Amino acid sequence: MSSQSRSAARAVVYENARLIVGDGSAAIEAGALVVQDGRITAVGRKGDVSVPANAAHVDLSGRTVMPAMIDVHVHIGYEGYTRWGADNYTAQNVLDHLQREAFYGVAATQSVGSSPTDPSIQFQRDQEAGKFPPASRFLFMPGMAPPGGGPDAVLLKGTTALHAVYEVSTPEAARAAVQEMAAKNLKSVKIWVDDRRGTYPKMTPEVYAAIIDEAHRHQMKVHAHATTLPDQKAVVRAGVDVLVHTVQGEKLDDEFLALLREKKPYWTTVIGLGDRTEICDHDPFVDQTLPASVVQAIRATTEPRPLAPNCGPRSPNFAAREETLANNVSKMVSNGARLVLGTDAGIHPGYTFGSADHHEIARWVQFGVSPMEAIVAATSRPADLMGLNDMGSLAPGKRADFIVLNANPLDDIRNSRRIANVYLRGAKLDREALVAKWKKGSKT
Ligand SMILES: [Zn+2]
Numbered sequence: 196m197s198s199q200s201r202s203a204a205r206a207v208v209y210e211n212a213r214l215i216v217g218d219g220s221a222a223i224e225a226g227a228l229v230v231q232d233g234r235i236t237a238v239g240r241k242g243d244v245s246v247p248a249n250a251a252h253v254d255l256s257g258r259t260v261m262p263a264m265i266d267v268h269v270h271i272g273y274e275g276y277t278r279w280g281a282d283n284y285t286a287q288n289v290l291d292h293l294q295r296e297a298f299y300g301v302a303a304t305q306s307v308g309s310s311p312t313d314p315s316i317q318f319q320r321d322q323e324a325g326k327f328p329p330a331s332r333f334l335f336m337p338g339m340a341p342p343g344g345g346p347d348a349v350l351l352k353g354t355t356a357l358h359a360v361y362e363v364s365t366p367e368a369a370r371a372a373v374q375e376m377a378a379k380n381l382k383s384v385k386i387w388v389d390d391r392r393g394t395y396p397k398m399t400p401e402v403y404a405a406i407i408d409e410a411h412r413h414q415m416k417v418h419a420h421a422t423t424l425p426d427q428k429a430v431v432r433a434g435v436d437v438l439v440h441t442v443q444g445e446k447l448d449d450e451f452l453a454l455l456r457e458k459k460p461y462w463t464t465v466i467g468l469g470d471r472t473e474i475c476d477h478d479p480f481v482d483q484t485l486p487a488s489v490v491q492a493i494r495a496t497t498e499p500r501p502l503a504p505n506c507g508p509r510s511p512n513f514a515a516r517e518e519t520l521a522n523n524v525s526k527m528v529s530n531g532a533r534l535v536l537g538t539d540a541g542i543h544p545g546y547t548f549g550s551a552d553h554h555e556i557a558r559w560v561q562f563g564v565s566p567m568e569a570i571v572a573a574t575s576r577p578a579d580l581m582g583l584n585d586m587g588s589l590a591p592g593k594r595a596d597f598i599v600l601n602a603n604p605l606d607d608i609r610n611s612r613r614i615a616n617v618y619l620r621g622a623k624l625d626r627e628a629l630v631a632k633w634k635k636g637s638k639t
Pocket of ligand 1 (some may be wrong): 270
């Protein structure tokens with residue numbers, strides 16, 4: 196009998212752990228978490244929770260349980276260690292990336308603006324039908340940009356080959372494209388509002404106003420990539436739901452902060468892609484899912500190249516970037532921007548699926564966000580944003596997607612890395628088997 200059918204037959208109570216619910220409420224010490232048929236049926240202090248008489252008991256004394264995370268922003272399917280491109284884009288590679296997210300405790304992963312629509316819908320159907328082994332739940336949204344605009348230079352090669360971005364240059368074409376997405380029951384769309392320092396065509400305000408209006412008519416959310424202060428102001432004023440990236444090299448001003456207080460956009464920081472890769476730090480947490488040859492190749496690279504990892508000297512603008520981030524993160528959050536976890540993973544193996552999520556939440560805490568707020572922004576808030584009503588927290592009725600930790604992340608957010616086990620739909624993930632596969636350099 197498989198572990199899944201066994202868990203369907205009998206309730207399991209995970210007891211004596213500290214439970215971090217994920218909604219920002221105080222942790223429950225010496226808790227009990229009851230799981231049946233892949234769902235949480237009860238949660239609370241041990242003794243306050245009624246447990247079915249025939250339940251199996253799992254003692255988690257000394258451990259902390261938190262909800263599995265949700266990553267609202269990756270670019271799935273193209274990365275293949277050191278080879279990157281559309282020829283890697285197969286259902287098998289998408290699944291591999293979702294297994295990496297699951298390994299690191301991410302229960303749902305959303306690919307943003309780079310996944311081809313119809314194959315992605317098919318993948319979702321197949322995953323929901325149970326055709327794949329356990330992995331992070333796949334979600335995606337199409338992207339929209341002017342012809343020749345949109346994704347960064349690396350990603351653009353892949354999205355162009357797969358026609359993954361809807362190219363629009365007029366409000367009418369934009370509305371028609373959004374209607375087409377709505378007809379396929381898609382819930383979100385990404386836009387790029389960026390001329391990449393004058394090198395790209397930039398979406399006009401008339402076009403993105405039409406996209407936002409049409410999307411909202413269909414109860415769809417709009418994520419906007421914008422990296423300058425004027426562009427971030429413009430898209431927030433125009434009503435985007437999710438702001439992606441942080442302003443670089445500019446101080447936020449009072450006008451923008453007032454807009455944040457008024458509009459309260461969700462905010463996906465995606466800081467980590469611009470950071471030095473943790474592979475340089477010899478951290479086994481990051482290395483364990485990569486073949487040794489890939490780790491060695493990154494450590495041996497000292498020349499900086501755009502959107503590729505290296506372990507050379509820190510970039511000359513490191514200190515200035517840190518100062519900007521420290522300033523922006525605290526100001527944006529205190530003025531109402533609602534943090535949600537997103538990583539931009541999928542561009543290179545130095546900052547990749549799953550480990551990147553732990554990197555990003557630790558960066559927030561470094562800039563003054565509390566560990567509890569970071570956990571909310573990685574669990575229940577992205578679930579709310581994405582309408583995943585049965586995910587994102589430890590509560591009755593939710594999917595039993597949770598991480599068992601050997602240390603308390605409320606004491607130190609880096610304890611999110613001390614993973615003992617990951618459970619998805621109530622079943623323990625076989626993390627050792629996944630590591631064995633990846634250490635061989637195998638993707639299947
Ligand atoms: Zn991105």
